[in-house]
Amino acid sequence: MNVCVYTLGCRLNQCESEGIADSFTSEGFNIVKEKEFAEIYIVNTCTVTSKAEQKARRMIRHFATTGICIVTGCYAQMNSDDIKSLANNIVIIPLEKKAHLLKLAKHINVAMDSGMSLSASIDSFADVEASVFDFDAATFSYHSRAYLKVQDGCDNNCGYCRVHVARGKAITLDSEKVIKRALQLREQGFYEIMLTGVNLTMYDHEGDGLGGLIEKLLAVSAPDVRYRLSSMEADHVDDRLLNTFKDDRIQPHFHIPLQSASDKVLQRANRKYDMKHLRYIIKRLKEIKDDPFIAVDVITGLPQEFDEEFKETYDFIKETEFSQLHVFPFSPRPNTDFENAKDKVPEYVRDERATLLRDLSVELHDKYIQRQRGKECDVIFQARRKGVYTGLTGNYLDVLIDNPPVFAKEGMLFRAKFKDDIAIGEKPYITILEDK
Numbered sequence: 001m002n003v004c005v006y007t008l009g010c011r012l013n014q015c016e017s018e019g020i021a022d023s024f025t026s027e028g029f030n031i032v033k034e035k036e037f038a039e040i041y042i043v044n045t046c047t048v049t050s051k052a053e054q055k056a057r058r059m060i061r062h063f064a065t066t067g068i069c070i071v072t073g074c075y076a077q078m079n080s081d082d083i084k085s086l087a088n089n090i091v092i093i094p095l096e097k098k099a100h101l102l103k104l105a106k107h108i109n110v111a112m113d114s115g116m117s118l119s120a121s122i123d124s125f126a127d128v129e130a131s132v133f134d135f136d137a138a139t140f141s142y143h144s145r146a147y148l149k150v151q152d153g154c155d156n157n158c159g160y161c162r163v164h165v166a167r168g169k170a171i172t173l174d175s176e177k178v179i180k181r182a183l184q185l186r187e188q189g190f191y192e193i194m195l196t197g198v199n200l201t202m203y204d205h206e207g208d209g210l211g212g213l214i215e216k217l218l219a220v221s222a223p224d225v226r227y228r229l230s231s232m233e234a235d236h237v238d239d240r241l242l243n244t245f246k247d248d249r250i251q252p253h254f255h256i257p258l259q260s261a262s263d264k265v266l267q268r269a270n271r272k273y274d275m276k277h278l279r280y281i282i283k284r285l286k287e288i289k290d291d292p293f294i295a296v297d298v299i300t301g302l303p304q305e306f307d308e309e310f311k312e313t314y315d316f317i318k319e320t321e322f323s324q325l326h327v328f329p330f331s332p333r334p335n336t337d338f339e340n341a342k343d344k345v346p347e348y349v350r351d352e353r354a355t356l357l358r359d360l361s362v363e364l365h366d367k368y369i370q371r372q373r374g375k376e377c378d379v380i381f382q383a384r385r386k387g388v389y390t391g392l393t394g395n396y397l398d399v400l401i402d403n404p405p406v407f408a409k410e411g412m413l414f415r416a417k418f419k420d421d422i423a424i425g426e427k428p429y430i431t432i433l434e435d436k
């Protein structure tokens with residue numbers, strides 16, 4: 001039977017979806033992509049923007065014309081009635097029961113063996129024992145590297161965000177369990193592991209933050225394993241964490257939710273850091289790693305972002321030469337402090353700023369790629385399609401591989417070198433130097 005797990009939103013959702021897909025694989029189901037036919041669609045939704053919710057509704061309506069649609073995730077948590085009304089064959093799984101989906105495949109097999117129909121078997125699925133940290137997949141259907149969830153929830157209350165409302169308070173997986181899972185993933189053949197969480201830098205196990213966790217991980221990990229962090233909120237980034245990045249096994253790729261570079265706007269949005277701290281982090285990252293890939297999220301049109309504050313943000317991003325921007329025009333979300341904010345920016349101004357930043361992102365990303373000419377890097381072999389071989393470098397660039405070894409398989413790690421001629425706006429080529 002075919003099952004499609006369709007994911008919207010953050011890397012944590014992607015990580016959890018892989019855990020769910022893996023539980024179906026191990027029960028003999030066939031995992032397919034969204035364009036293929038499936039009897040069961042599991043849609044893991046996101047509530048960060050109204051756009052993500054619109055897309056979820058569109059996909060759910062589409063999937064429900066073909067199969068049974070099981071919907072979970074932050075949007076399903078916040079607006080289950082809206083989703084339920086989209087079609088008849090929709091089953092909502094609230095966030096506190098999302099991990100129960102890891103046991104659904106087994107239940108379906110047992111129920112159908114005893115003569116139940118597929119829909120009756122899903123309807124009869126009752127509560128089971130499962131924790132939010134049980135999404136530890138042994139196989140990954142939609143990615144060539146492994147995800148490891150170490151944290152969930154968030155104790156902050158940013159004015160624009162309702163993820164913390166949906167996901168609840170910050171919780172952490174014990175460091176011993178993180179280490180055990182990381183070592184298992186390497187044994188299963190994964191060379192790259194991405195640590196994920198809702199607010200990863202809020203990791204706190206017995207007073208040890210994310211820096212302490214990474215120190216312990218590095219102390220026991222093989223030299224050929226690579227770690228990547230899904231995202232880093234600035235407020236809990238300290239020197240202990242930054243110092244762990246000196247290890248080559250931490251990939252030179254960082255993702256920071258900046259949102260604005262104006263202290264006034266950050267304060268209004270109830271962000272827990274200021275630009276002095278953010279500048280310090282960026283300076284240290286650039287000292288520790290050779291030209292790391294630093295991507296930032298930016299929201300345009302946040303309350304109090306007038307022309308001067310936007311200029312501060314634009315100039316800071318340009319001067320700092322970030323490698324990529326993820327730009328989100330602000331739209332007030334229900335159940336947030338900004339739902340009825342009075343100091344809003346007109347929508348057309350918000351959208352103009354988004355366009356300016358997206359253009360800047362293209363320019364900065366191209367510049368970053370051009371700076372890689374002739375440099376050495378790690379690369380994870382990704383795919384071999386129609387004679388074209390692709391990979392993902394340590395500094396998070398999609399590349400084409402010039403000389404793929406015949407034995408190369410998805411997920412393998414190689415040392416490589418960027419070619420000297422990189423055409424503007426095109427994917428760069430790399431040459432494999434050796435098998436790690």
Ligand code: SF4
Nearest residue numbers: 154156157158161164
């Ligand atoms: S840090 Fe802010 S934006 Fe991020 S999840 Fe927590 S409340 Fe939301």
